Amino acid sequence: xxxxxxxxxxxxxxxxxxxxxxxxxxxxxxxxxxxxxxxxxxxxxxxxxxxxxxxxxxxxxxxxxxxxxxxxxxxxxxxxxxxxxxxxxxxxxxxxxxxxxxxxxxxxxxxxxxxxxxxxxxxxxxxxxxxxxxxxxxxxxxxxxxxxxxxxxxxxxxxxxxxxxxxxxxxxxxxxxxxxxxxxxxxxxxxxxxxxxxxxxxxxxxxxxxxxxxxxxxxxxxxxxxxxxxxxxxxxxxxxxxxxxxxxxxxxxxxxxxxxxxxxxxxxxxxxxxxxxxxxxxxxxxxxxxxxxxxx
Amino acid sequence: xxxxxxxxxxxxxxxxxxxxxxxxxxxxxxxxxxxxxxxxxxxxxxxxxxxxxxxxxxxxxxxxxxxxxxxxxxxxxxxxxxxxxxxxxxxxxxxxxxxxxxxxxxxxxxxxxxxxxxxxxxxxxxxxxxxxxxxxxxxxxxxxxxxxxxxxxxxxxxxxxxxxxxxxxxxxxxxxxxxxxxxxxxxxxxxxxxxxxxxxxxxxxxxxxxxxxxxxxxxxxxxxxxxxxxxxxxxxxxxxxxxxxxxxxxxxxxxxxxxxxxxxxxxxxxxxxxxxxxxxxxxxxxxxxxxxxxxx
Numbered sequence: 070x071x072x073x074x075x076x077x078x079x080x081x082x083x084x085x086x087x088x089x090x091x092x093x094x095x096x097x098x099x100x101x102x103x104x105x106x107x108x109x110x111x112x113x114x115x116x117x118x119x120x121x122x123x124x125x126x127x128x129x130x131x132x133x134x135x136x137x138x139x140x141x142x143x144x145x146x147x148x149x150x151x152x153x154x155x156x157x158x159x160x161x162x163x164x165x166x167x168x169x170x171x172x173x174x175x176x177x178x179x180x181x182x183x184x185x186x187x188x189x190x191x192x193x194x195x196x197x198x199x200x201x202x203x204x205x206x207x208x209x210x211x212x213x214x215x216x217x218x219x220x221x222x223x224x225x226x227x228x229x230x231x232x233x234x235x236x237x238x239x240x241x242x243x244x245x246x247x248x249x250x251x252x253x254x255x256x257x258x259x260x261x262x263x264x265x266x267x268x269x270x271x272x273x274x275x276x277x278x279x280x281x282x283x284x285x286x287x288x289x290x291x292x293x294x295x296x297x298x299x300x301x302x303x304x305x306x307x308x309x310x311x312x313x314x315x316x317x318x319x320x321x322x323x324x325x326x327x328x329x330x331x332x333x334x335x336x337x338x339x340x341x342x343x344x345x346x347x348x349x350x351x352x353x354x355x356x357x358x359x360x361x362x363x364x365x
Numbered sequence: 366x367x368x369x370x371x372x373x374x375x376x377x378x379x380x381x382x383x384x385x386x387x388x389x390x391x392x393x394x395x396x397x398x399x400x401x402x403x404x405x406x407x408x409x410x411x412x413x414x415x416x417x418x419x420x421x422x423x424x425x426x427x428x429x430x431x432x433x434x435x436x437x438x439x440x441x442x443x444x445x446x447x448x449x450x451x452x453x454x455x456x457x458x459x460x461x462x463x464x465x466x467x468x469x470x471x472x473x474x475x476x477x478x479x480x481x482x483x484x485x486x487x488x489x490x491x492x493x494x495x496x497x498x499x500x501x502x503x504x505x506x507x508x509x510x511x512x513x514x515x516x517x518x519x520x521x522x523x524x525x526x527x528x529x530x531x532x533x534x535x536x537x538x539x540x541x542x543x544x545x546x547x548x549x550x551x552x553x554x555x556x557x558x559x560x561x562x563x564x565x566x567x568x569x570x571x572x573x574x575x576x577x578x579x580x581x582x583x584x585x586x587x588x589x590x591x592x593x594x595x596x597x598x599x600x601x602x603x604x605x606x607x608x609x610x611x612x613x614x615x616x617x618x619x620x621x622x623x624x625x626x627x628x629x630x631x632x633x634x635x636x637x638x639x640x641x642x643x644x645x646x647x648x649x650x651x652x653x654x655x656x657x658x659x660x661x
Binding site: 082086099112117157164 | 368372382408481483
């Protein structure tokens with residue numbers, strides 16, 4: 070009896086694929102091909118990444134485009150095209166599919182080509198193509214760098230929780246869940262100078278762990294410095310800011326670059342390894358999200 | 366009560382998306398971007414496109430790569446990279462996923478980037494990137510052109526039928542199903558001169574109908590001239606050669622180009638519209654495969 074994905078987790082699978090030479094950069098969100106061509110692909114599966122109970126078809130389309138454009142932003146890339154593959158039950162209303170595509174078109178990036186097919190539930194896979202003069206990547210952070218974040222955290226997870234719990238009056242958080250940002254604007258300032266640049270999709274702890282591991286440094290996050298979405302504690306006691314899907318950018322910068330840019334400093338890189346969360350100087354624990362892995 | 370996908374079919378959806386300006390080239394298999402960059406994306410859904418009862422993980426990986434490389438061949442493109450998105454149940458064996466990737470790697474095109482996620486069944490979406498000096502497309506066939514096909518039809522559908530019916534001794538057909546070709550070699554000869562070039566994925570009738578419609582001409586297929594896989598009639602009485610997934614190329618060529626190339630002529634283009642199948646000069650009827658559409 071061999072290992073199952075639930076034993077090794079998404080990251081264990083990715084490590085094994087890299088070790089055997091079966092895939093490159095598969096955990097990297099983006100592949101950088103010749104001439105600065107950047108390609109990113111993300112899949113959204115009904116019941117895993119979204120529920121049509123909480124998401125309209127239009128919002129789903131917007132979200133599928135936005136999460137890929139966010140990956141391009143993290144690569145400092147200007148988008149050129151989206152390619153959409155779609156599996157849908159044959160009973161789906163045509164009007165709903167047209168709404169989905171209207172949402173996919175909202176960011177203004179042309180949809181070119183793709184594939185549509187039957188399926189037992191909705192499955193979207195979007196590939197985004199872009200061009201970048203400089204891809205900061207994850208491996209260049211240096212001891213002495215500071216970390217900045219481009220916007221508030223926790224809004225998406227709290228917005229979803231508010232929907233699931235039937236809490237009224239959290240329109241701003243719900244909007245953060247339904248309409249995640251893609252920080253192409255911030256990327257234009259950060260990509261030319263960042264030593265490492267990522268988008269916060271899986272949760273800040275897991276996301277910065279990639280920078281620490283790939284850069285060979287330790288990372289400290291100062292929790293009291295993190296910009297938070299409003300009214301998180303009115304939705305519930307969970308650490309929503311750790312739960313991902315905020316799609317803000319996080320950059321490792323030389324302190325001089327951080328000083329002249331308008332983004333709050335939330336931590337720093339040090340000699341060593343691993344991620345430490347500190348609140349007022351004392352260590353905290355938190356967890357990111359990993360596909361396949363059983364929760365402990 | 367609006368239309369459902371089962372009412373309008375895949376092609377009705379694609380027409381509606383094009384009419385509303387919500388997607389370009391989405392029915393085209395490939396998108397051609399700046400500088401001859403060609404991008405194609407195909408999704409394989411368990412229970413729709415394959416069954417793990419009849420397909421090994423390795424064959425599934427090979428197939429997912431091959432069908433995309435076939436789309437690149439139809440665009441006259443040399444492949445540069447594959448990007449793989451994968452949804453899998455957490456209970457999937459790690460060894461099976463590694464076999465899948467080994468199959469994806471078999472054609473020798475590097476796998477760069479992608480996404481892995483949980484799901485209730487296996488879902489693969491592969492994007493293939495390539496470069497082409499000339500994409501013949503579907504719109505350039507001219508009255509007077511002849512149609513050629515690069516290899517035998519019907520093997521894939523008959524091979525699958527042999528498996529499903531428990532018929533032994535059809536290894537060659539089963540192999541045609543499990544290991545579809547991608548005719549990059551033939552594409553190098555055909556793409557520079559073809560007026561239209563496609564791969565035969567959905568079934569020859571529906572596939573040539575795209576050429577007829579987009580080129581504004583009529584197409585005649587002479588059924589007795591079609592190269593067929595061996596022993597189709599021993600598997601069953603169905604017209605396996607109409608059922609698709611053979612992934613041979615079909616080109617519309619000037620007669621002089623067809624004469625100097627080694628591929629059999631199977632039909633021709635005429636003034637008019639629509640597709641006619643002829644056997645010894647008399648009309649036949651047949652059907653292609655369309656996703657979503659109810660069978661009548």
